[in-house]
Each structure stands twice: as C-alpha cells, then as structure tokens.
Amino acid sequence: xxxxxxxxxxxxxxxxxxxxxxxxxxxxxxxxxxxxxxxxxxxxxxxxxxxxxxxxxxxxxxxxxxxxxxxxxxxxxxxxxxxxxxxxxxxxxxxxxxxxxxxxxxxxxxxxxxxxxxxxxxxxxxxxxxxxxxxxxxxxxxxxxxxxxxxxxxxxxxxxxxxxxxxxxxxxxxxxxxxxxxxxxxxxxxxxxxxxxxxxxxxxxxxxxxxxxxxxxxxxxxxxxxxxxxxxxxxxxxxxxxxxxxxxxxxxxxxxxxxxxxxxxxxxxxxxxxxxxxxxxxxxxxxxxxxxxxxxxxx
Ligand code: NAP
Numbered sequence: 001x002x003x004x005x006x007x008x009x010x011x012x013x014x015x016x017x018x019x020x021x022x023x024x025x026x027x028x029x030x031x032x033x034x035x036x037x038x039x040x041x042x043x044x045x046x047x048x049x050x051x052x053x054x055x056x057x058x059x060x061x062x063x064x065x066x067x068x069x070x071x072x073x074x075x076x077x078x079x080x081x082x083x084x085x086x087x088x089x090x091x092x093x094x095x096x097x098x099x100x101x102x103x104x105x106x107x108x109x110x111x112x113x114x115x116x117x118x119x120x121x122x123x124x125x126x127x128x129x130x131x132x133x134x135x136x137x138x139x140x141x142x143x144x145x146x147x148x149x150x151x152x153x154x155x156x157x158x159x160x161x162x163x164x165x166x167x168x169x170x171x172x173x174x175x176x177x178x179x180x181x182x183x184x185x186x187x188x189x190x191x192x193x194x195x196x197x198x199x200x201x202x203x204x205x206x207x208x209x210x211x212x213x214x215x216x217x218x219x220x221x222x223x224x225x226x227x228x229x230x231x232x233x234x235x236x237x238x239x240x241x242x243x244x245x246x247x248x249x250x251x252x253x254x255x256x257x258x259x260x261x262x263x264x265x266x267x268x269x270x271x272x273x274x275x276x277x278x279x280x281x282x283x284x285x286x287x288x289x290x291x292x293x294x295x296x297x298x299x
Contacts, residue, residue, distance in 0.1 A: 001261060001262070003260050003261060003263055003265065004153060004265040005267075006232075006265050006267045006268075006272060007271065008145070008149060008268075008272040008273055008275045008276040009271055009275045011152045011276055011279070012275040012276050012278065014152070015276075015280070015283060016059075016282065019282060019286050022290060023060060023062070025290075026286070026289055026290065026293060026295065027061070029293060031289055031293050031295075032061070032090075033062045033063070033288070033289035034064070034065060034090045034289070035057055035062055035063070035091075035092070035093040035094075035095065035282075036064075036065040036066075036067070036085045036091045036093065036095070037050050037054065037064065037065070037095050038066075038067045038069065038081065038082075038085075039068050039069070039097040040069045040070075040071065040078065040096075040097075040101055040104065041070070041071035041100075041101050042071065046098075047068075050066060050068075053095070053278060053281065054066050056282060057282070057285075062282065062285060063090065065090075065091060067081060069081075071101050073101075073104075074103075075104045075105060075109075078096075078104060078109060079108070079112050082094065082109065082112045083112070085117070086112075086113070086114040086117060091117065092117060092119075092288040092292055093117055093118075093284060093288045093289075094113050094114070094117045096113070110123055111123065111124065115137070115138075116291065117288060119138055119141075119281060119284035120138070120284075121138040121139050121141070121174070121284070122140065122169065125137065126139075130174060131177055133183070138284050138287075139174065139178055139284075140170055140171075140174045141278075141284065142174075142273065142277050142280075143171060143174040143175035143177075143178045144284075145280045146211055146232050146273060147175070147178055148280070149276060150209065150230065151185050153230065153265050155209065155230050157188050157209075158185075158186070158187035158188065159187065159188070160188050160189070160208040160209055161188070161189045161190075161206060161207045161208050162189070162191070162207060162208065162209040162210075162211065163193060163203060163206075163207035163209070163210050163211070164176055164191070164193065164213065165193045165200060165204060165211065165212050165213060165214050165220065166193075166212070166213030166214045167193075167194040171234050172192060172211075175213070176190045176192045191204075201223045204224045204225070205226045206226060207229060208229060209231075210225055210229055211231075211232045212232070212233050212252065212253035214253045215235060215237065216235070216237070216253055217235070217252075218237075218239075218251055218252070218253070218254065218255040218256075218258075219253050219254075220233075220254040220255060221259065222255075222262055224259075225263055227262060228264045229264065230263060230264055230265045230266070231254055231259060231265070231267070232273065233253055233256070233266070233267050233268075234273050235254070236250055236252070236270075236274060237250065238250060250269055252267075252272070254266070254269075
C-alpha cells in the first residue's frame with residue numbers, strides 16, 4: 001500500500017497564507033493582533049516553545065508580549081499579571097505556558113484568563129462551548145490541528161470511526177468533543193481509549209482513524225492499526241540517541257517504521273501535529289482580534 005505522509009509543515013504554511021488577508025484587514029483598521037505568552041521558571045522545552053511562538057508572531061506581523069517570570073513567582077503575582085493582560089486592549093490572546101511550578105494552581109490561573117482572550121481554549125467557558133457545539137468559543141490548538149490535518153489529507157471525517165488513545169483535556173477529550181459534533185469536518189463516531197480501557201488494540205484496529213495522544217514513546221504498533229487506517233501521532237517524546245548531536249531525538253507515540261506500510265496516511269514526528277499546533281494558535285489569536293474589533297461577526 002502506498003502510504004501518504006501528512007506534512008504538518010506544509011499545512012501550517014497554508015494556514016499562515018490564509019491568515020494574511022485577515023491580518024491585512026485588521027491592520028487597515030489600525031489593529032495589530034497581539035499574543036501574550038507567559039512562562040514561569042526555566043523549563044528548557046517551555047522556553048523553546050515560547051521562543052518559537054514569538055518568532056512566528058513576528059513573521060506574521062502579530063505583536064507578541066513575552067513575560068518570563070522566575071520559578072519562585074507567587075500565584076498572586078501571576079494572577080495580577082493576567083489581570084493586567086485581560087485589561088490591555090493590545091493583547092488579544094493570552095497563553096500561560098504549561099507546566100507551572102507546583103506551588104501555582106494551574107486551574108486557578110486558567111480560570112483567571114478572560115475567556116475571550118483564552119486562545120488555548122482551556123477556560124471552562126470555552127470547554128463548555130466546545131461541548132455545546134457553540135462556535136463562539138476557542139477550541140484547544142492541538143485538537144484543531146488534528147482535525148485540520150485530516151481535512152487536508154482528504155480524509156472523510158463524517159461517519160468515520162475515530163479511535164483516540166488518551167483523554168487529556170489538552171488533546172484527547174477535546175478532540176473527541178470536536179470530532180463528534182454534528183457539522184462539517186466532524187460528525188465522526190468517536191471512541192476514547194485510556195489507561196482504564198481493556199484491549200486497546202482490539203478496539204483501535206477497527207477504527208478508520210487512530211489518534212495517538214498518550215505520551216508513551218512508540219507505544220502504538222502494528223497490532224493497533226487496521227489495514228488502510230489513517231494515523232495521527234500527537235505524541236512528542238525524547239528518546240536517547242547517541243548518533244544524534246544532542247544525544248536525543250524526538251519520536252511520537254506511534255512506532256512509525258512498524259506501522260507506516262499498514263496505514264493509508266500518517267503524520268510524522270517531528271513535522272506533523274507539532275508545527276500545526278503553533279499555526280492553530282496564530283489562527284485563534286487572529287480570530288480573537290477580529291472578534292474584539294467587531295470587524296467579523298462570524299464565529
Ligand atoms: P497526558 O495529560 O499525560 O495524557 C495522556 C493520556 O494517555 C491519559 O489520558 C492517559 O490515560 C493515556 N494513557 C497513557 N498511557 C496509556 C496506556 N498505556 N494505555 C492507554 N492510555 C494511556 O498527556 P497529553 O498532555 O495529552 O499529551 C500526550 C502526548 O501528546 C505527549 O507526548 C505530549 O508531549 C504530546 N503533545 C503534543 C502536542 C503537539 O502539539 N504535538 C500538544 C500536546 C501534547 P489516563 O487518563 O487513564 O491516565
């Protein structure tokens with residue numbers, strides 16, 4: 001079987017090109033979409049993500065407001081910063097990079113973000129809107145990118161059986177809510193599998209689309225994938241590799257080499273879901289700016 005490689009970088013570039021016209025419209029109205037990114041502590045992966053997001057904002061002509069806070073920052077100080085960002089008209093999107101230090105309650109921080117600036121889609125108001133199918137909310141970026149990759153790969157989502165392995169809010173559960181909605185580019189029959197599920201392989205093998213979002217390096221093997229299925233690998237895991245200059249490399253939750261000949265299409269890691277997630281963050285930020293400006297009354 002010829003397996004199609006779903007190239008997240010290409011699709012992300014397409015999204016950026018699509019955003020250009022909205023950014024131009026906003027600029028003509030003297031509005032520059034602005035994304036505030038807050039990082040607490042010095043987690044190297046978080047600092048890299050934040051740098052990448054700021055660089056992408058700059059490339060697109062969005063303003064980015066980066067705040068790097070020391071690890072000992074108190075919860076009240078972070079809440080005060082969020083309050084300022086909520087009230088700042090130049091800021092249309094707010095993202096607090098996870099993980100936060102253990103003394104800060106992540107839930108309290110998420111709930112403090114104005115839902116209309118919650119471009120990560122984690123605020124309970126936005127989660128509820130997703131569950132209700134209300135398009136005026138924000139959907140988390142990673143589920144949005146999985147959906148868009150399926151659409152771009154020409155996968156008929158409506159009526160398909162999608163098996164999602166992992167039930168976190170950031171990926172699995174939100175993707176299930178998104179793909180089961182009645183409507184365009186959704187309408188799937190969704191099965192959500194997790195650590196309490198029995199015989200995951202037996203169930204996932206029946207699926208037309210398998211989404212792996214577990215955080216387990218190369219866990220999903222050929223026994224989990226039905227012949228001709230589409231595979232979306234959300235996982236990002238570091239594994240040691242002495243042949244690599246850094247001594248490690250990134251792999252997904254799917255054993256790519258083992259399953260690639262069995263599936264009809266698959267996302268690579270890196271270069272699949274990852275680049276698309278940043279593109280969806282930019283899309284949500286531009287949407288937030290359009291909504292705040294009143295230029296677009298569309299959801
Ligand atoms: P998470 O919060 O740790 O959730 C993992 C989920 O997988 C949980 O629901 C867990 O089940 C389930 N799980 C773990 N081991 C399992 C097993 N052996 N069998 C069945 N289910 C199992 O992780 P996450 O934040 O969703 O992230 C998942 C992966 O995606 C990670 O590798 C992460 O780095 C990556 N990620 C990538 C992007 C991107 O942009 N590409 C974005 C976000 C995350 P329980 O609920 O029962 O514990």
